[in-house]
Amino acid sequence: MPLHAQQFFDDVLEMSFYQYAIVGDALYTIPQPNSLLRLRIDFTPTIRHGEYDGLRLRVFHPEQGVLDTAILRFAEHGTFERRDAARDLVAGRDGYAVIRDWHANSSQPPWHGADGTGLRTAIEQYAHVWFPQPAVSRPSARPVAQPTPTTRLSPRSR
Structure with a gap:
């Protein structure tokens, strides 16, 4: 069974x-218009074939290659907390907080029951570091008031 990456993302x-495409099991994006940097998000495999325990984020430049890589584990972001609680799975038990792509005849995608809130927040924070929002132009500041010259009273005018 394929990962159904399009559905997952x-x-x-x-x-x-701003603009993205899913190629195979990876999402490629240009988070900001006119940016030379790109972001790739794909699944991080475990030591088992067809098992994934998180997402890998890579910032890369088309000519300079990969600039940074971050791993977001499903367990650390509560992605399968409800699913695993219903299955009585806890950390350290086989199948906890992973996606398995082993069953060809399953009617549901391997990520069924996932909550993407924690992952989405972490991805947005990561993207904000590498792709900060353009500064909002502020109205021009008012000129600083120049002190008005004071006239000195001459001794005769007193």
């Missing part, structure tokens, strides 16, 4: 990037 993460 659209339905679970619900990211609002």
